[in-house]
Amino acid sequence: MRNRNYRLFATGQVVSNSGTWMQRVAQDWLILSLTHGSGTALGITTGLQFLPLLLFGLYGGVLADRFPKRRILMITQAVMGALALLLGVLALTGTAQVWHVYALAFGLGVATVVDNPTRQTFAVEMVGPNDLSNAIALNSAIFNTARIVGPAIAGVLIALIGTGPVFIVNAASFGAVLLGLYLMREDELYVRERVPRAKGQLREGLHYVRERRDLVMLLIIVFFVAAFGMNFQMTTALMSREVFHSGASSFGLASTMLAVGAVSGSLLAARRKRPRMRLMLIAAAFFGVLEIVSGVMPNYGLFLVMLIPTGVALLTFNTTANAVMQLSVPAWMRGRVMGLYMLVFAGSSPIGAPLLGWLAEVFGPRSGLVIGGVVSVAAVMGVVAVMAPRTALEALRPRPRMADGLGDTE
Template sequence: MSRPADRSGSFRSLRVRNYRFYAASNLVSLTGTWMQRIGQDWLVLQLSGDNGVALGVVTALQFAPTLVLSLYGGVLADRYPKRRMLVATQTLMGLLALLLGVLVASDGIALWHVFVLAAALGSVSAVDAPVRQAFVAELVGPDLLVNAVSLNSTIFNGARLVGPAVAGLLIGAASGDTAPAFLVNAASFAVTIGALLCMRPEELHATAPVARGRGQLREGLAYVWSRPDLRLAMGLALVLGTFTFNSQVTIALMAREVFGLGAEAFGLLTTCFAVGSLSGAFLSARRSARPLQRFLVLAAVAFGLLSIACGLMPTFWSFAVLLVPTGAAGLVFAVANNSFVQLGVDPQLRGRVMALYFTCFLGGTPVGAPLIGWISERFGAPWGFVTGGTVAVLAGSAAAAWLARGRRVRVEAGVVPPRLQLHVSPARTPAEAPGGHSTG
């Protein structure tokens, strides 16, 4: 039987009016966010004298609040109307971007200002992220959730494609002044707030709010711990999020230290990574079912191998070209892992589970970003890529070994067309095991 027309196509979620508002405004806002990220990284390098550790520290400060606040953001997402919460968080983030832009434009900026504002932005984002992720399910319902998550990643990486390039051009045209990037980002939040206010609440697939009570955070943690499949996804998110997803540090250092180039080249390299991520998002949008665990493992290993190869590239253009498949592999893993978690949880617990997921995925950045920055500073920028890639390969291999317990595993590889497939048979019963016997 053919699938209904309104449930087919890579862009099927866009047929939902509320999601169209969300997607369009998200594209504008995320473009501004990527402009701010490029501007912030470049500003830190300007103020610190190209210090890789300082770049890692500001990234850590922006993501450190995730460790503390994201889980409580998940509790709030399950307890209160998500749309209203997003209006509040988006307003606060817009005001913080405006303050940073004014400080830079008035020549009153100092490095400690960037650190403080990065931490403040991270605090608001830590609450915003789990609410936003849980809100997607309310926008489209369970049947379109995988497609909506993939389209969100497409939008995110489309913005990453445009934002860094525009930021690099703006900074270059302003003779190194990063203020325009921050001011544009501040204005972009108004678009998201307007879209949220224009949505039709009666068309949302809202779940019944969870009543305020004791132990709700512990309940979410216990639920995840009781599910081996969720533990696997959380573990991969923690390890790769900590050590491998650090392109904001590694690409900036490669541009300045290895190739000796300016903001325009940095923006171009980030755009190359985004082109690959966008391609990975389009590929992911074709999926309609929950990914398999072995797919997560293969995606993690592929991302790690390509990251190692990036660090070994000898020229600017070879590095730029390889960033494309690397970005694609990273995005395929991220979307698959996110979808795997969202489609495997009780809707009443989705906010808390997604909060834990983002705590794992982003919470390790305060450790990983400075560490990768220090390794790059001490041994050379390429080692940031090599270290992160090696950790991803080891994590994927460990996960594969864990999945293979009591199972027959077969790997198929091909060159034309390129493919890598992992076949895992069901676990053998004691009677099927060598030397085993039946007790029935």
């Protein structure tokens, strides 16, 4: 926080992330109102928002490498704000239709394709390599704090004035990000030379990752943990409703407890200067074990308590994996590598969630958490075993810095 540019960015993110979580709640409520409670329509809306990431996610990383990141973020944030404003106007005037929500959700997904890898890699340009792990952890703390505050505010506003004003508030919240980006001192950014436009840059990024066995190992673990271990919106809902027979308020409390653990994990991660592959492997394994223990808790009170350390382990894994990925690649390749990382991280959930839901239906609600934890632990053990002895040993000991000074993955 001693970095002026990062302070401006973080302040804008506090406001904007809260608005984004408010819109997620309002968008779900609007589509349910328009379709008279159709769960299928709600699923389509969520799917359309993720679809661009699956289709074009890798191209977002190419753009992040090719153009100035600060300028890209100003464009993507402005587009997101405009989409929220349009949806708010449609809702306020009573002209919103289901296809409007579908189209705007897809448009938001397209903007996110470019925004995600750019925002991830812009962190190192703001604070430099030495404070990158700290910045990623603080970003996670901001995100998870907004995850608690945003839906609570949205629920009150929707009850008082409806969904339309919530979208307008979110549109206005992007102004905080744009103002922060505008006020940044460009001469204090750690800007690297841009990658010139050329053919085959996407293939070049994929080939680079394929040749880096440590990055392949990291991505495989991220895929399995994200696909099977991180579906808490579904698994905690099943546990709350079907196992402990509690209401919607109790489900909200479970989400809050997990978020409290996530914020705590983010703040603890912010104390670490250098991310280590070894810490990522340990955190992923501990997360899996804690998720299994959460799934077998005999009563709701103990279940809630176990969600806190589970959230800590999860965010330790997330922030460490993100930082290791960024610091282990040269600056000219970072955008494409993080585009692939975000594709694996965010795009794996739509793949694993339906399978995990089916397994929970067949074997019982507890199995959702237990299976997710088992898969997470097995992914760590399996990847290390398959890639041992050479790759596993390299991952567990310090690596030398790369030529650009940003390649430490010890």
